Amino acid sequence: MRVTYRVLAYAVAVLVMVQAAAIAWAVAGFTHWIADGGVADKGLMESEESPFSEALGFMVHGMNGMMVIPVVGLLLLIVSFLAKVPGGIKWAGITFGLIVVQVLLGMFLHDTPSLGFLHGLNALLLFGAAVVTGRRAGAGRAVLPRDQAPEHAAA
Numbered sequence: 001m002r003v004t005y006r007v008l009a010y011a012v013a014v015l016v017m018v019q020a021a022a023i024a025w026a027v028a029g030f031t032h033w034i035a036d037g038g039v040a041d042k043g044l045m046e047s048e049e050s051p052f053s054e055a056l057g058f059m060v061h062g063m064n065g066m067m068v069i070p071v072v073g074l075l076l077l078i079v080s081f082l083a084k085v086p087g088g089i090k091w092a093g094i095t096f097g098l099i100v101v102q103v104l105l106g107m108f109l110h111d112t113p114s115l116g117f118l119h120g121l122n123a124l125l126l127f128g129a130a131v132v133t134g135r136r137a138g139a140g141r142a143v144l145p146r147d148q149a150p151e152h153a154a155a
Contacts, residue, residue, distance in 0.1 A: 005083035008076040009134035029054020
């Protein structure tokens with residue numbers, strides 16, 4: 001369970017990196033498309049078509065953030081009760097709590113764009129918490145150099 005805990009925690013961190021990359025890719029494509037004469041208006045927002053290929057980044061960001069990361073975070077929280085990681089439940093809870101905040105900020109920033117600042121900041125906090133959470137799985141186990149390892153009697 002300790003390995004599963006660690007994998008899930010680091011998966012959250014990697015997925016947050018995918019989030020950052022996807023939204024940066026989408027926004028870069030969007031601004032390039034506008035610079036080439038593209039027009040962004042309500043019709044574009046309601047359209048089913050993608051006028052530039054990088055718009056896929058918006059879809060990846062949305063699906064990853066609304067579905068994949070919350071599921072992985074919930075699995076991490078569940079596993080934390082079984083993994084016997086020192087402080088593991090607390091850190092899995094912090095990570096999951098930051099995921100919930102992140103999803104809510106993402107949902108409400110469309111009506112209140114200034115929440116985008118907090119959404120970006122919380123993403124950094126979430127990444128840090130996920131890394132700390134993953135590192136907790138190694139806590140409590142001393143790793144001794146070979147020359148200091150206790151001798152085991154052969155049976």
